[in-house]
Amino acid sequence: VYLKAIEANGFKSFADKVDIKFDSGVTAVVGPNGSGKSNITDAIRWVLGEQSARTIRGVKMEDVIFSGTDTRSEMNAATVKLKLDNQSGMFAVNNDEVIITRKLFRSGDSEYYINNERSKLKEIHELFLDSGLGRNAYNIISQGEVDTLLKARPEERRTLIEEAAGVMKYKLRRKESEKRLTETKDNLNRVNDIIKELE
Numbered sequence: 001v002y003l004k005a006i007e008a009n010g011f012k013s014f015a016d017k018v019d020i021k022f023d024s025g026v027t028a029v030v031g032p033n034g035s036g037k038s039n040i041t042d043a044i045r046w047v048l049g050e051q052s053a054r055t056i057r058g059v060k061m062e063d064v065i066f067s068g069t070d071t072r073s074e075m076n077a078a079t080v081k082l083k084l085d086n087q088s089g090m091f092a093v094n095n096d097e098v099i100i101t102r103k104l105f106r107s108g109d110s111e112y113y114i115n116n117e118r119s120k121l122k123e124i125h126e127l128f129l130d131s132g133l134g135r136n137a138y139n140i141i142s143q144g145e146v147d148t149l150l151k152a153r154p155e156e157r158r159t160l161i162e163e164a165a166g167v168m169k170y171k172l173r174r175k176e177s178e179k180r181l182t183e184t185k186d187n188l189n190r191v192n193d194i195i196k197e198l199e
């Protein structure tokens with residue numbers, strides 16, 4: 001299990017600090033409509049560096065900050081922490097656990113941390129680049145996408161599964177290597193021609 005827990009505070013409907021722990025195996029989140037189930041996946045996308053408010057069902061980024069209810073006033077900042085297991089060393093940090101934090105203030109200021117150290121968004125992207133995880137990878141399949149997946153042709157479905165499994169980057173590297181191989185073969189042929197001419 002890579003994702004160990006999510007801690008959210010002031011993010012969307014999570015006004016109070018919530019700590020959601022994930023065990024090994026499958027975790028199901030159940031609850032009535034509008035109770036905040038999708039806000040959990042929004043929180044994950046957000047910490048992974050999502051920059052589009054629309055993707056996490058907002059209009060502007062500030063919409064992720066708890067906006068208050070009849071009995072509770074709005075909050076000034078949203079914080080989400082993602083705790084990931086790193087015993088396998090999948091992430092390039094010297095620690096058994098990676099904690100990624102994103103914080104956004106109503107003023108628009110935003111902060112990122114990797115294991116409590118202030119970081120840049122770019123460093124978070126780099127951390128996930130080779131892990132098969134990340135904001136653009138198919139780790140999070142939303143309601144509409146389930147339908148797409150079921151209706152997809154076998155080849156299309158295979159592409160989605162390969163993306164989720166992190167096979168894509170190997171396919172890309174293979175293509176690059178094949179191209180280099182072809183170029184090298186061409187060069188070799190040319191050299192052989194020149195040798196023949198000289199003989």
Ligand code: ATP
Nearest residue numbers: 012013033034035036037038039063064065066067
């Ligand atoms: P469904 O089963 O209908 O998809 P759900 O359990 O996935 O529902 P969510 O869509 O995650 O529910 O939660 C939506 C709730 O979050 C709404 O009640 C909405 O008012 C609340 N919400 C979203 N953004 C904020 C915010 N910034 N401040 C306070 N509440 C918010």
